[in-house]
Amino acid sequence: MEKKNIIKEKSFAFAIDIVNLYKVLSEKKEFVLSRQVLRSGTSIGANVRESEHAQSKADFIHKLSISLKEANETEYWLDLLYETKYLSDVEFQNIKPKIIELLRLLTSIIKTSKNI
Numbered sequence: 001m002e003k004k005n006i007i008k009e010k011s012f013a014f015a016i017d018i019v020n021l022y023k024v025l026s027e028k029k030e031f032v033l034s035r036q037v038l039r040s041g042t043s044i045g046a047n048v049r050e051s052e053h054a055q056s057k058a059d060f061i062h063k064l065s066i067s068l069k070e071a072n073e074t075e076y077w078l079d080l081l082y083e084t085k086y087l088s089d090v091e092f093q094n095i096k097p098k099i100i101e102l103l104r105l106l107t108s109i110i111k112t113s114k115n116i
Contacts, residue, residue, distance in 0.1 A: 007105050008052070011045035011067070014098050018042055018074070021087075021095065030086050037077035043070040044102060061113050068106040075099045 018041030025034035044067045051063035078099060082092040 007048055007102075007109060008045070010098075010105065011048045011102060014102060015042045015045045017095055017098065021091070024091075025081070025086060028086060033077060033081055033086065037074060037081065040070045040073040040077060043067075044074065057113065061110055064106055064110050064113070068103065068110060071099060071102045071106060075103065
């Protein structure tokens with residue numbers, strides 16, 4: 001039985017949320033910020049996936065560090081979309097805790113990996 005990979009599962013689920021958010025933003029005719037959040041938000045999980053086949057511990061930490069940077073950037077775009085009224089309170093309150101959770105998980109995994 002394969003061990004559960006929480007960060008892999010949560011980052012993939014978040015990418016799905018981001019793709020769906022992109023669709024909603026496109027319907028609102030918002031194309032610039034939506035592409036930015038689509039790129040950074042889906043990159044989180046892509047780099048997590050890359051880290052699964054890292055060539056070394058340093059490579060693993062590097063890949064997850066990129067994921068962390070992308071998550072931080074995604075939080076910025078989400079905050080900006082909310083403050084500029086492209087995201088409703090409900091949409092924002094639905095997605096904000098998910099990016100915060102990813103930031104905390106990635107930070108924790110990176111710190112733990114550096115100490116092993």
